[in-house]
Amino acid sequence: MSKNELILPKDFPQLKNNTFLRAARGEQTEHVPVWCMRQAGRYLPEFRASREGKDFFETCRSPEHCCELTLQPLRRFPFDAAIIFSDILVVPQALGMEVQMLTGKGPTFTDPLKEPEDLQRLRASVDVNKELDYVFRAITLTRHKIEGKVPLIGFSGAPWTLMSYMIEGGGSNTHSKAKRWLYRHPESSHMLLRMLTDVIVEYLLGQVAAGAQALQLFESHAGILGPVQFKEFSLPYLRDIARRVKDKLKEMDQDVPMIVFAKDAHYALEELSESHYEVVGLDWTIDPRSARKRTGGKVSLQGNMDPCALYAPKERISDIVKKMLEGFGSRGYIANLGHGLYPDMDPENVGAFVEAVHLHSKNMNKQV
Numbered sequence: 001m002s003k004n005e006l007i008l009p010k011d012f013p014q015l016k017n018n019t020f021l022r023a024a025r026g027e028q029t030e031h032v033p034v035w036c037m038r039q040a041g042r043y044l045p046e047f048r049a050s051r052e053g054k055d056f057f058e059t060c061r062s063p064e065h066c067c068e069l070t071l072q073p074l075r076r077f078p079f080d081a082a083i084i085f086s087d088i089l090v091v092p093q094a095l096g097m098e099v100q101m102l103t104g105k106g107p108t109f110t111d112p113l114k115e116p117e118d119l120q121r122l123r124a125s126v127d128v129n130k131e132l133d134y135v136f137r138a139i140t141l142t143r144h145k146i147e148g149k150v151p152l153i154g155f156s157g158a159p160w161t162l163m164s165y166m167i168e169g170g171g172s173n174t175h176s177k178a179k180r181w182l183y184r185h186p187e188s189s190h191m192l193l194r195m196l197t198d199v200i201v202e203y204l205l206g207q208v209a210a211g212a213q214a215l216q217l218f219e220s221h222a223g224i225l226g227p228v229q230f231k232e233f234s235l236p237y238l239r240d241i242a243r244r245v246k247d248k249l250k251e252m253d254q255d256v257p258m259i260v261f262a263k264d265a266h267y268a269l270e271e272l273s274e275s276h277y278e279v280v281g282l283d284w285t286i287d288p289r290s291a292r293k294r295t296g297g298k299v300s301l302q303g304n305m306d307p308c309a310l311y312a313p314k315e316r317i318s319d320i321v322k323k324m325l326e327g328f329g330s331r332g333y334i335a336n337l338g339h340g341l342y343p344d345m346d347p348e349n350v351g352a353f354v355e356a357v358h359l360h361s362k363n364m365n366k367q368v
């Protein structure tokens, strides 16, 4: 028996800081909780040291490494949540596709999908518990090792974003190969999106069973769609995922908040706030006050400082954070960036961001 198998998803340490979970449910908290997308990342020297010389997806398959990388940012900063170290592309791998992380190039598929016939290359039925067991073990281990300090977030890529990677074969500016499918092969596109949805639902439920206390869906490529295609090829699947996961969680007597982050989908804010997610994540192109108005108190909001604001001097970061908090208000709000941290960011400025959120939100609460 390997040492991971001894770690079971039960008897987890008691949660000490639940501000993130309460804010996700729209409750008032002592301070506004804060975390950063890509908080476990290359901007931290200890992350670069741990990852050095190791294959990215091999790291993802090692529960011990994932646990260590997830915990690293918490040792430096008083974040109010942690996100499990993994990647959205483990799902296409589970469907049978080969993906490598190439230095300087990012994720690269060996043999991307080209035509609808290629769907036959995908596993028709995926045993999620077998294929993605390593993620579940990483979550269980981390949930123990985090010692109840903050909640642990599980995540998945959303169907359209994963579909676009599977067809583009990696990062892309135009996503024109994937969008070509939407216009030329709409039925096959829906078939692929349905296949992904089925796997994602199982995957998210498996993450909760393993110990995830919240779930975030990353629709990172929403912006490239525009409102009409978003309504046809993204939104229905986002809604289906939330509804199916929620129904099952109810049966399991679990109450796990779900966050949807559809980057650059400001055109769909109203729809996203009526999609069964407790929290809508926002990129920096949306004004906080108008986001509140447009979502009408139906959901909590998360975001949305421009990550590049972290290049500003610390006093300026503090001012930007203060304005952002005033725009969102301190209730039903989780502070974050509008997208992930970049590798060249100064950890000290990340610390200044976290500190400013806590300080200004406590002051705002005093004035109410």
Ligand SMILES: Cc1c2[nH]c(c1CCC(=O)O)Cc1[nH]c(c(CCC(=O)O)c1C)Cc1[nH]c(c(CCC(=O)O)c1C)Cc1[nH]c(c(CCC(=O)O)c1C)C2
Pocket: 036, 037, 038, 039, 040, 041, 042, 051, 056, 083, 084, 085, 086, 087, 088, 089, 101, 106, 107, 155, 170, 171, 172, 218, 220, 340
């Ligand atoms: C740290 C990291 C990750 N993935 C990649 C890196 C950098 C590579 C490395 O360190 O070697 C490659 C890695 N993985 C991906 C990319 C983007 C490729 C591209 O489109 O150009 C890269 C460089 C794909 C990916 N992967 C992810 C997204 C959605 C979020 C987003 O929009 O950025 C996406 C699009 C999710 C993701 N990815 C990761 C996490 C957990 C860490 C954390 O957030 O603290 C998460 C949540 C981890």
